[in-house]
Amino acid sequence: MKQKFDIIESTCVPLPLENVDTDQIIPARFLKATTRDERFFGENLFRDWRYDPDGTPVPGFVLNDPRYGGEILVAGRNFGSGSSREHAAWAIAGYGFKVVISSFFADIHKNNELNNFVLPVVVTPEFLDELFASIDADPATKVRVDVPNQTVTNLATGRSESFELNAYKKYCLMNALDDIDYLLLQKDRIEAYEKR
Amino acid sequence: MNTLFDKIWDAHVVQHVEGGPDQLYIDRLYCHEVTSPQAFDGLRARGIRCLRPERIVCMPDHNTPTEGQDRPIEDPVSKKQVDALAANAAEFGLTHFGMMHPDNGIIHVVGPEKGLSLPGMTIVCGDSHTSTHGAVGAVAFGIGTSEVEMVLASQCILQQKPKSMRIRVEGTLGKGVTAKDMALFLMSRLTTSGATGYFVEYAGSAVRALSMEGRLTLCNLSIEMGGRGGFVAPDETTFAYLKGRDCAPKGEEWDRAVEAWRQLRSDDDAVFDREVVFDAAEIAPMITYGTNPGMGIPITGYLPTLDDIPSEAHASFCKSLKYMGFRPGYMLLGKPVDYVFLGACTNGRIEDFRAFASIVAGRRKAPGVVAWLVPGSWKVYRQIEAEGLDKVLEAAGFEIRQPGCSACLAMNPDRIPAGKYCVSTSNRNFEGRQGPGSRTLLASPLTAAAAAVTGCITDPRALL
Structure with missing residues (x-):
C-alpha cells in the first residue's frame, strides 16, 4: 500500500533463522488469489510455521508469541530467497510490517518489498546479532528507522548504522510514489529508444 | 573490455x-x-x-x-x-x-x-x-x-x-553426470546466496560441451544460487x-x-566483479538432503555433521534435518523413496526423458513407488511419442502425464503427501514446496530413474 515514509520507531518481531524462503513466507497454495488482498495474504504470512494443518496456532512460533509485536520484522541472513512471488511482500505488508531488517536480502524479494512500501534495511552481521540479543533480553526493545537520514538505531544499546537507499527510491518512499507513476511519464524516451 | x-x-x-x-x-x-x-x-x-x-x-x-x-x-x-x-x-x-x-x-x-x-x-x-x-x-x-x-x-x-560474475567449469563431466549435477554442485559450493547481487555468465569447456537442454537446466538454477540470472554466450x-x-x-x-x-561474447580482457573456476572431474551425481537447494552432497557422500556447519547456521540446519527426518553424518544411499517426479522447467525437456528412459529401459518400476513423468510442453510430449520413448516407459510400468509445472510446486492436484520422500528433478526442496509436509530430494533425471526402478536412493552410474 502506498504510504509516506519518514521516521519509524517500533518494537520488533525476531525471526533468527537464515535463508527464509518465500515459500515459507507465503506457501504456493495461497497464490491462487487473483486480487491483491493484502489482508488475506497477511493472515497467511508464515502459514505453515504459524499454524498446524488443522488451523491451531503453533505455540512458540514468534507470530503467536504475545511478547513480540510491532512494525519491524528482524530476520536472519538471506531473507526472501527462492520464488519471485510478490505475494510474499504483500503478506508482510498485510500483516502490518513496514520494515524488515536483515544482514542480507535476496534480490527479487528486496525489490518486491520496496515496490510495496515495505523498507528492507540491510545491517551488518554484528548489528543484527546484537539486535537479536537485545530483543531476546527484552522483547520491548525498540528500533528507530530514520528514512530521511538513512539510519537505523537499536534503542536498547544505542548502536546506530546507516543503511543504503538510492536517492530515487528514497524520494518515492517519502512521497508515496511508485515506479509505474514514473515510467508512465517516460513515453517519449521509450519511443526515442525504439527508434535508435 | x-x-x-x-x-x-x-x-x-x-x-x-x-x-x-x-x-x-x-x-x-x-x-x-x-x-x-x-x-x-x-x-x-x-x-x-x-x-x-x-x-x-x-x-x-x-x-x-x-x-x-x-x-x-x-x-x-x-x-x-x-x-x-x-x-x-x-x-x-x-x-x-x-x-x-x-x-x-x-x-x-x-x-x-x-x-x-x-x-x-x-x-x-x-x-x-x-x-x-x-x-x-x-x-x-x-x-x-x-x-x-x-x-x-x-x-x-x-x-x-x-554486478557480473563468471563461473567457469573446465574439463569433462564424468559418465552419468549431468547439467543438473553441475548446478547442484555449484550451489553446494557457492550456497544459495553465493551469486546474490550478480548476473552470472557460465563458461568453460564443460559448459560449452553441454547441449542446449543442459544449458537450459544450468541457467534455470541460477536463482537457486541467488543469481539475478545466468546465461551462456551463444555459439x-x-x-x-x-x-x-x-x-x-x-x-x-x-x-x-x-x-x-556471433558478436555476443565477453571481450577477452573483460573484467568480472567475481570469477570462480571449478573442475568438471570433481562433480559426481548429486542429491540434496535438506530444505534449500544448496544442501546437496555427492550421491555416495555423507550428510554434514554439526561440526561442519558454522554456529550461526546451526538453528536452520537442525530445523532442516528434523523436517527431512535425517540425522547428521549419515548416508542417503539405499534410503527408500515413495515418489519420483520427472519434469518442471528444470528437467522437463526431451533430453531429460531420453535420460530417464535410458535407465528404466528393460527394467520395471519398483513396487510402491509412485512416479509422475510430466513433459514440460506439448511439443516435448509429441516428441516423446515420435521417438517411441512412451513405449519404453510404458513397458517399464510408467505413464506420461500432460504438461505443466505439476509437482514442482503443487499448485495443481499433483501433491506429495506429508512425510513422504520424493526424488525430484525440479528446482526447490523448500519445506512444503511439493505439498505441506512433503520431503524433496533434488536430483538429475538419471538419479530419479535409478530411484524409480530400485525404490531407493541409488547411484545411477551403477545402472548405466
Missing part, C-alpha cells in the same frame, strides 16, 4: 534515472496465471493499455492439471486463475497459448523451443526461473508482479544493474538449436541475425 552482460544490458538502457536505477527496455515479457492477474488489475485501475502487446506472450502452467486437460479444471480457484489469464490476454490483445493449445506448456520450456527467446534479448517474467532463457544467450530474469505491471504498461522496468550449439524454430528469424533474416549473434 566489456562483459557480454554489460553489452546486452547497456544496449537496453533507455535512460539512467538520476540517483537511482536504470530504465531498462524489455524485448520479451512472458506472463503466467499466478503472478499476472494483479498486474492486469493495475492497468485497469489506471485506465491504460499495454504499450507493446506484440512483445508479450501468455500461457497458464502452474495450475494446469496433468490429467484430463480436455475437461474444465475441477479446482474452482485454479480454474478462476487460468480463466483470468485468458480473459486478460483477450482484453489486452496478447498472444495466449491456453491449456490444450499445441504450444502450451511451462513458459520456460516453451519460450526457447518456440524461438520466442533469442540471443541478445532482455526477457522477464513474474517467475524466478526466467533465468532459464539465459541459455540462448539472453539477459533473462524473474520479477515481481509490480514489475510485470511496469512492463505491461511501458515495456520497461526500473532496475539497478547487477554454434545455440544457432543449431534455434534454426527453424517457429518464431526464429527465417531466410536472409536468419543469416543476418546469426552474424549479429
Whole structure:
C-alpha cells in the first residue's frame, strides 16, 4: 500500500533463522488469489510455521508469541530467497510490517518489498546479532528507522548504522510514489529508444 | 573490455534515472496465471493499455492439471486463475497459448523451443526461473508482479544493474553426470546466496560441451544460487538449436541475425566483479538432503555433521534435518523413496526423458513407488511419442502425464503427501514446496530413474 515514509520507531518481531524462503513466507497454495488482498495474504504470512494443518496456532512460533509485536520484522541472513512471488511482500505488508531488517536480502524479494512500501534495511552481521540479543533480553526493545537520514538505531544499546537507499527510491518512499507513476511519464524516451 | 552482460544490458538502457536505477527496455515479457492477474488489475485501475502487446506472450502452467486437460479444471480457484489469464490476454490483445493449445506448456520450456527467446534479448517474467532463457544467450530474469505491471504498461522496468560474475567449469563431466549435477554442485559450493547481487555468465569447456537442454537446466538454477540470472554466450550449439524454430528469424533474416549473434561474447580482457573456476572431474551425481537447494552432497557422500556447519547456521540446519527426518553424518544411499517426479522447467525437456528412459529401459518400476513423468510442453510430449520413448516407459510400468509445472510446486492436484520422500528433478526442496509436509530430494533425471526402478536412493552410474 502506498504510504509516506519518514521516521519509524517500533518494537520488533525476531525471526533468527537464515535463508527464509518465500515459500515459507507465503506457501504456493495461497497464490491462487487473483486480487491483491493484502489482508488475506497477511493472515497467511508464515502459514505453515504459524499454524498446524488443522488451523491451531503453533505455540512458540514468534507470530503467536504475545511478547513480540510491532512494525519491524528482524530476520536472519538471506531473507526472501527462492520464488519471485510478490505475494510474499504483500503478506508482510498485510500483516502490518513496514520494515524488515536483515544482514542480507535476496534480490527479487528486496525489490518486491520496496515496490510495496515495505523498507528492507540491510545491517551488518554484528548489528543484527546484537539486535537479536537485545530483543531476546527484552522483547520491548525498540528500533528507530530514520528514512530521511538513512539510519537505523537499536534503542536498547544505542548502536546506530546507516543503511543504503538510492536517492530515487528514497524520494518515492517519502512521497508515496511508485515506479509505474514514473515510467508512465517516460513515453517519449521509450519511443526515442525504439527508434535508435 | 566489456562483459557480454554489460553489452546486452547497456544496449537496453533507455535512460539512467538520476540517483537511482536504470530504465531498462524489455524485448520479451512472458506472463503466467499466478503472478499476472494483479498486474492486469493495475492497468485497469489506471485506465491504460499495454504499450507493446506484440512483445508479450501468455500461457497458464502452474495450475494446469496433468490429467484430463480436455475437461474444465475441477479446482474452482485454479480454474478462476487460468480463466483470468485468458480473459486478460483477450482484453489486452496478447498472444495466449491456453491449456490444450499445441504450444502450451511451462513458459520456460516453451519460450526457447518456440524461438520466442533469442540471443541478445532482455526477457522477464513474474517467475524466478526466467533465468532459464539465459541459455540462448539472453539477459533473462524473474520479477515481481509490480514489475510485470511496469512492463505491461511501458515495456520497461526500473532496475539497478547487477554486478557480473563468471563461473567457469573446465574439463569433462564424468559418465552419468549431468547439467543438473553441475548446478547442484555449484550451489553446494557457492550456497544459495553465493551469486546474490550478480548476473552470472557460465563458461568453460564443460559448459560449452553441454547441449542446449543442459544449458537450459544450468541457467534455470541460477536463482537457486541467488543469481539475478545466468546465461551462456551463444555459439554454434545455440544457432543449431534455434534454426527453424517457429518464431526464429527465417531466410536472409536468419543469416543476418546469426552474424549479429556471433558478436555476443565477453571481450577477452573483460573484467568480472567475481570469477570462480571449478573442475568438471570433481562433480559426481548429486542429491540434496535438506530444505534449500544448496544442501546437496555427492550421491555416495555423507550428510554434514554439526561440526561442519558454522554456529550461526546451526538453528536452520537442525530445523532442516528434523523436517527431512535425517540425522547428521549419515548416508542417503539405499534410503527408500515413495515418489519420483520427472519434469518442471528444470528437467522437463526431451533430453531429460531420453535420460530417464535410458535407465528404466528393460527394467520395471519398483513396487510402491509412485512416479509422475510430466513433459514440460506439448511439443516435448509429441516428441516423446515420435521417438517411441512412451513405449519404453510404458513397458517399464510408467505413464506420461500432460504438461505443466505439476509437482514442482503443487499448485495443481499433483501433491506429495506429508512425510513422504520424493526424488525430484525440479528446482526447490523448500519445506512444503511439493505439498505441506512433503520431503524433496533434488536430483538429475538419471538419479530419479535409478530411484524409480530400485525404490531407493541409488547411484545411477551403477545402472548405466
